[in-house]
Amino acid sequence: MAAALAIEQLHAIAHRASAHWPLDVTSLTLVSQSENTVFRLETSDRGSFALRLHRPGYHSLPELESEQIWTRALAEGGIAIPKVEPTEHGRYYVEASLGTAETTRQAGLIQWLPGEALAEVLADQPPDSLLHDTYFALGALIAQCHLATLAWTPPAHFSRHAFDHDGFVGDAPFWGRFWELSLTTQSNRERLTAIRDAVSAHLQAMPKNRHNFGMIHADLHANNVLRNIDKLFVIDFDDAGFGWHAFDLAVAVYDQLDYFHPTPRFDIASKALMAGYASVRPDCDESFAQLPVFLLIRSLMLLTWIEDRPEVGREDNIPMLLKIAFEQFNNL
Numbered sequence: 001m002a003a004a005l006a007i008e009q010l011h012a013i014a015h016r017a018s019a020h021w022p023l024d025v026t027s028l029t030l031v032s033q034s035e036n037t038v039f040r041l042e043t044s045d046r047g048s049f050a051l052r053l054h055r056p057g058y059h060s061l062p063e064l065e066s067e068q069i070w071t072r073a074l075a076e077g078g079i080a081i082p083k084v085e086p087t088e089h090g091r092y093y094v095e096a097s098l099g100t101a102e103t104t105r106q107a108g109l110i111q112w113l114p115g116e117a118l119a120e121v122l123a124d125q126p127p128d129s130l131l132h133d134t135y136f137a138l139g140a141l142i143a144q145c146h147l148a149t150l151a152w153t154p155p156a157h158f159s160r161h162a163f164d165h166d167g168f169v170g171d172a173p174f175w176g177r178f179w180e181l182s183l184t185t186q187s188n189r190e191r192l193t194a195i196r197d198a199v200s201a202h203l204q205a206m207p208k209n210r211h212n213f214g215m216i217h218a219d220l221h222a223n224n225v226l227r228n229i230d231k232l233f234v235i236d237f238d239d240a241g242f243g244w245h246a247f248d249l250a251v252a253v254y255d256q257l258d259y260f261h262p263t264p265r266f267d268i269a270s271k272a273l274m275a276g277y278a279s280v281r282p283d284c285d286e287s288f289a290q291l292p293v294f295l296l297i298r299s300l301m302l303l304t305w306i307e308d309r310p311e312v313g314r315e316d317n318i319p320m321l322l323k324i325a326f327e328q329f330n331n332l
Contacts, residue, residue: 004310004311005102005103007030009098009103010030010033010037010053011028011030011039012098013053013096013097013098013103013105013107014028014037014039014041014051014053014096014107015028016096016097016098017051017053017094017096017105017107018041018051018109020087020088020089020091020094020096020107021085021087021088021109022088023041023043023046023049024043024044024045024046025041025042025043026042026043026044027040027041027042028040028041028042028051029042031050033311033312034309034312035055035058035236035238035239036052036053036054036055036236036238037052037053037105038050038051038052038053039051039053040112041109041112047111047112048112049085049109049110049111049112050082050109050110050111050112051107051108051109052107052108052109052110052238053096053105053106053107054093054105054106054107054108054238056104056105056106058238059106059238060159061093061106062157062159063159063160063161064092064093064106064108065092065093066154066157066158066159066160067160067237067238067240068084068092069154069155069158070149070152070154070158070160070215070237070240071084071237071240072084073148073149073152074145074148074149074234076148077144077145077147077148077149077151077152078144078148079141079144079145079148079234080231080232080233080234081233081234081235081237082110082111082112082113082233082235083110083111084108084109084110084111085109085110085111087109092108093106093107093108094106094107094108095107113226113228113233113235114226114228115226115227115228115231115233116226116227116228117222117223117224117225117226117227118134118138118222118223118225118226118227118232119221119222119223119255121134121227122134122222125262125263128268131256131265131268131269131272132268132269132272133272134227134272135252135253135256135268135269135270135272135273135276136272136273136275136276136279137232137276138220138225138232138252138273138276139249139252139272139273139274139275139276139277139278139279140276140277140279140280141225141232141234141276142217142220142245142248142249142252142273142276142277143276143277143278143279143280143281143284144280145216145217145234145248146214146216146245146248146281147280147281149214149215149216150210150211150214152215154215160215160240160241160242161174161241161242162174162241162242162243163216163218163241163242163243163244163247164203164208164213164242164243164244165200165203165204167241167243168199168203168297168300168301169196169199169200169203173301173304174241175301175304175305175308176304176305176307176308177304178192178196178300178301178303178304179192179193179195179196181303181304181307181318182307183306183307183315183318184318184319184322188322191326192300192303192325195296195300195325195326195329196300198329198332199293199296199297199300202293202332203293206244206290206293207286208244212244212245212246212286212287213242213243213244213245214242214243214245215240215241215242216240216241216242216243216244216245216247216248217234217237217239217240217248217251218239218240218241218243218247218248218251219236219238219239219240219251220234220248220251220252221251221252221254221255222255224236225252244287244290244294245284245287246287246288246290246291246294247294247297247298249273249274249277249287249288249291249294250291250294250295250297250298251294251298252273253266253269253270253273253291253295254295254298254299256269256270257295257324259320259323259324270291274288292328292331292332293332295328296325296328296329296332299321299324299325299328300325302317302321303318303321303322303325306318306321
């Protein structure tokens with residue numbers, strides 16, 4: 001588990017990291033602390049940037065550099081993403097610390113994009129038309145990402161994790177062994193073990209080829225997509241890896257599950273998402289049929305994600321996530 005540092009320590013690390021870029025920094029403000037710690041860096045003449053301190057132990061430097069290789073391929077394919085800012089020596093990542101291993105972080109700098117996160121656009125009770133149009137556009141964008149990836153070949157040294165059978169339910173899943181969740185009862189762990197076995201069977205029987213499996217963002221929730229006027233931008237590729245295309249769709253629409261809202265939203269959002277995706281990739285019924293199992297997997301992954309990150313403070317969400325996962329499994 002990553003060492004939880006005080007905000008003051010993280011700010012000091014970010015300040016040291018920022019010195020590697022030839023910028024006149026006027027302010028450095030914490031904006032989020034989740035998988036990574038993100039600061040908004042303001043300059044006197046170059047505008048704003050996002051400085052990310054990467055979670056230690058989550059990715060090796062070659063894996064971080066592979067993320068940049070893929071995102072450059074997406075940009076070349078027409079996907080709107082933040083521009084990476086290299087250091088004065090042409091590097092995309094630098095190591096910064098307060099002098100100890102526990103405080104050592106890899107840091108990277110990207111362009112700060114204007115716009116609102118879709119979570120803000122769709123806050124409260126948006127009109128059905130706005131919900132529909134937003135998810136139609138998001139579905140089309142996801143399909144464009146998948147098509148851009150289909151046209152790209154990873155170099156031999158490319159290294160990223162996989163959200164495949166083993167990455168979800170193998171002996172060492174990428175986000176942890178959800179069936180051993182400590183923040184629940186033994187009875188629930190037994191139910192989670194049974195769900196793991198069932199999901200394993202689903203995934204082993206699922207087709208896996210270059211048309212439905214490849215590099216995916218894997219975390220396209222409503223805070224990782226920005227809208228600026230009528231254009232959508234994708235941010236935060238930290239979880240990107242090899243996986244089924246349907247998982248991108250499931251993560252994108254997961255926030256709209258009716259469990260999370262006072263009035264139903266999922267039917268409108270999911271149908272619009274699939275329609276938008278199909279407008280770019282018409283032959284995708286197979287991916288749509290896989291959505292229920294990947295929505296369940298998303299619930300399961302969030303259980304251990306929360307447990308392994310106490311600094312995020314979301315443990316109170318676990319009972320609700322368990323309820324959702326059990327109901328999703330019963331409805332498979």
